[in-house]
Amino acid sequence: MDAFTRLDAKLAPLPLANIDTDQIIPKQFLKTVEREGLAKGLFYDLRFDGDGKPRPDFVLNRPEYKGAGVLVAGDNFGCGSSREHAPWALMDFGIRCVVSTSFADIFYNNCFQNGLLPVVLTAEQVQALMDEAKGGNHLVTVDLEAQTVVSPSGQTFAFKIDPQRKEKMLKGLDAIGETLQASGDIDLYEMKAALSKPWLENA
Structure with missing residues (x-):
């Protein structure tokens, strides 16, 4: 997982509340367990019409927001089913940060992972x-270390974050990466267990 420290990027507005995970990445794009290639399905029904043509009025299709890395959205972002493909699709599209007044719990947790x-x-x-x-x-700046968002005009907004989650994001650690930090202790435990309970090795 890539570390997140400071992000200077374009800000795209999506003033819609209750954007659910099926809107973020519709079910027909869930046939893969790969994280790459999901950008094509991001907000598919909002980005494209029934013929698969881009909707020119949708924010991420507009040229001034091309390459946006931060999305500011309405309340309760990421509600609905617990598909991990939702943060995958956002990141594959190039979005590294979503700002809202609230997030659905499972989506919020998946983001940090x-x-x-x-x-x-x-x-x-x-x-x-x-x-x-x-x-x-x-252009907006999101500084995780300082826990601030600086708006295009220079307004600074502070945000709260769990210290442990912040530390893992700064270091680029997901659950597996965090576990691997203790690999030396794990190896030592397994070696001691093998010596004290050798019958387990043959089980």
């Missing part, structure tokens, strides 16, 4: 970012 930073701000702060993102300057 995959290197996507979910940032919770107040409704007023989210609206301010929405308004600025619709203007001519779309």
Whole structure:
């Protein structure tokens, strides 16, 4: 998992509440366990019409938001089923941070396991970012170490995050990576167990 420290990127506004995981990545794109290639399905029904043609009015199809790395969205982002493909699709598209007033619990947890930073701000702060993102300057800075989001106009919004999750994001550690940090202790335990209970080796 890539570490997340500071991100300077375009900010794209998606002023919709209750965006569920089926809208983020529809079910027909869940046939793979690979994390790559899912960008094509991100917000598919919002990005494309019934003929598969891009909708020019959808924010991520507009040229000024091309390459956006931060998404600011409405309340309760990521609700619905617990598909891990949702953060995978966002990251494969190039989005490393989503800002909202709230997230569904399972989606929120999945974000941290995959290197996507979910940032919770107040409704007023989210609206301010929405308004600025619709203007001519779309560059925003997300600083995980400082726990701040700096808007295009320079407004600074502080956010809270669990210290353990913050540390793992800064180091790029998922659950497996965190476990591997203790590989020396694990090896030592297994060696002692093999010596004290040799019959287990032949079980």
